[in-house]
Amino acid sequence: MTVSLGHNNREIADAIKKQLDLLEFTYRSQFTNEPLEELCRAIAALAPGDLDYVSFANSGSEAAELALKMASSYWGACGRPTKQRIISRWSSYHGCTIGALSMSGNAARRREYSSYISDCPVLELPFCHRCPYEKEPDHCNLFCADYLQKMINRFGADHVSALICEPVTGASGAGITPPDGYFPRIQEICRKNEILLIFDEVITGFGRTGTYFAAEHWDILPDIIVFGKGITGGYSPLSGIVVRQGIHEAMEEKGVKFTTGHTFSGNPLACACAMAAISYMKSHDIVKKAADKGLLLEKKLKAMKGCCPLVSDIRGKGLLWGVEFGKGGTGKTLFEPEEGVTEKVVKACFDRGLIVYPSSGYLDGVYGDSVLLSPPLIISEGEMDSLVELLEASINDMATNLSPGSEA
Numbered sequence: 001m002t003v004s005l006g007h008n009n010r011e012i013a014d015a016i017k018k019q020l021d022l023l024e025f026t027y028r029s030q031f032t033n034e035p036l037e038e039l040c041r042a043i044a045a046l047a048p049g050d051l052d053y054v055s056f057a058n059s060g061s062e063a064a065e066l067a068l069k070m071a072s073s074y075w076g077a078c079g080r081p082t083k084q085r086i087i088s089r090w091s092s093y094h095g096c097t098i099g100a101l102s103m104s105g106n107a108a109r110r111r112e113y114s115s116y117i118s119d120c121p122v123l124e125l126p127f128c129h130r131c132p133y134e135k136e137p138d139h140c141n142l143f144c145a146d147y148l149q150k151m152i153n154r155f156g157a158d159h160v161s162a163l164i165c166e167p168v169t170g171a172s173g174a175g176i177t178p179p180d181g182y183f184p185r186i187q188e189i190c191r192k193n194e195i196l197l198i199f200d201e202v203i204t205g206f207g208r209t210g211t212y213f214a215a216e217h218w219d220i221l222p223d224i225i226v227f228g229k230g231i232t233g234g235y236s237p238l239s240g241i242v243v244r245q246g247i248h249e250a251m252e253e254k255g256v257k258f259t260t261g262h263t264f265s266g267n268p269l270a271c272a273c274a275m276a277a278i279s280y281m282k283s284h285d286i287v288k289k290a291a292d293k294g295l296l297l298e299k300k301l302k303a304m305k306g307c308c309p310l311v312s313d314i315r316g317k318g319l320l321w322g323v324e325f326g327k328g329g330t331g332k333t334l335f336e337p338e339e340g341v342t343e344k345v346v347k348a349c350f351d352r353g354l355i356v357y358p359s360s361g362y363l364d365g366v367y368g369d370s371v372l373l374s375p376p377l378i379i380s381e382g383e384m385d386s387l388v389e390l391l392e393a394s395i396n397d398m399a400t401n402l403s404p405g406s407e408a
């Protein structure tokens with residue numbers, strides 16, 4: 001998921017070494033540095049529309065918190081200080097720090113810290129395979145998107161600053177991908193109610209779904225994009241947000257400085273590393289190739305599903321795919337959590353040398369079994385074949401390890 005350009009990429013490693021000989025650190029409130037400025041320009045050029053202003057942090061969690069604070073500072077600059085509440089969705093993950101965890105709709109990860117966090121998740125995901133609102137996908141008229149309006153009405157638009165979403169769900173729902181009309185409807189509701197739309201692209205950004213940002217898949221423009229993980233190919237910690245021009249201008253006009261940040265925000269080593277990763281992606285046409293590879297992987301996974309009665313759903317985009325398990329012939333019946341189906345598949349894969357990410361309990365905090373596949377963007381076709389073969393063998397292993405009668 002993070003080492004999207006593979007290990008031992010000499011171009012990226014050499015760029016870090018070169019920067020180390022030039023300058024290792026500057027502090028953000030007194031200084032800028034060349035790699036930081038170059039990276040800001042590169043991100044602004046890659047990000048959709050007028051998302052042109054960048055602020056850096058070190059982890060995805062910190063960047064999600066930057067987005068939260070940016071939304072609040074923006075509305076403050078607009079003279080609307082009551083617009084503070086963030087709305088988020090269940091079965092989502094935005095990070096482990098308290099603000100980011102508050103926004104995360106990952107029930108298991110929230111439980112232990114419930115006394116510290118606030119309740120941001122109020123919407124369900126657009127999950128047509130098992131609609132959380134129990135609607136029929138062909139007749140629902142995007143009920144899940146319209147539910148946002150209901151929530152805004154309850155809180156009052158004057159008290160809501162932003163909605164944060166993962167465009168394609170990562171760890172908290174393995175590859176759940178909305179129907180095409182979902183995000184355009186969500187954007188329409190956000191605009192109508194003057195609420196910022198934040199896309200958390202920590203997983204999906206920088207090529208993972210076959211575009212630089214997943215927002216490009218729909219005819220929409222988020223106000224803030226959060227990025228992390230793949231921007232450096234895993235060679236250095238770096239994350240951040242990129243925001244629309246209007247947000248920057250409103251704050252500048254009112255003299256509101258966005259001074260929040262960390263000691264290592266915009267660190268020259270990390271920025272030189274990210275610049276080298278982006279240059280590598282561009283010069284090797286990695287993102288376009290990831291889109292083509294994604295189509296191939298989708299075909300291979302869907303062919304595998306046909307042979308595995310315990311696979312109930314294959315979903316995702318580009319090189320981010322979820323494989324969900326269920327029983328009862330069509331796979332529609334859920335496994336009991338005590339069966340430990342997800343863990344069994346993850347272990348069987350690991351024993352064969354295939355790393356898949358566990359995602360369970362996403363339906364209600366208890367039920368739901370799936371694994372997430374997120375291979376490096378440089379995966380070859382032969383490696384994709386191995387991936388699918390190893391996964392299929394591991395699922396068959398899990399099937400033979402189920403308790404008697406549980407497959408029925």
Ligand SMILES: Cc1ncc(COP(=O)(O)O)c(C=O)c1O
Pocket residue numbers: 058059060061062064093094095096166170171200201202203228229
């Ligand atoms: C969508 C998303 N946002 C935020 C985060 C948090 O990133 P980090 O682990 O770098 O703090 C993650 C981590 O997996 C994530 O998947």
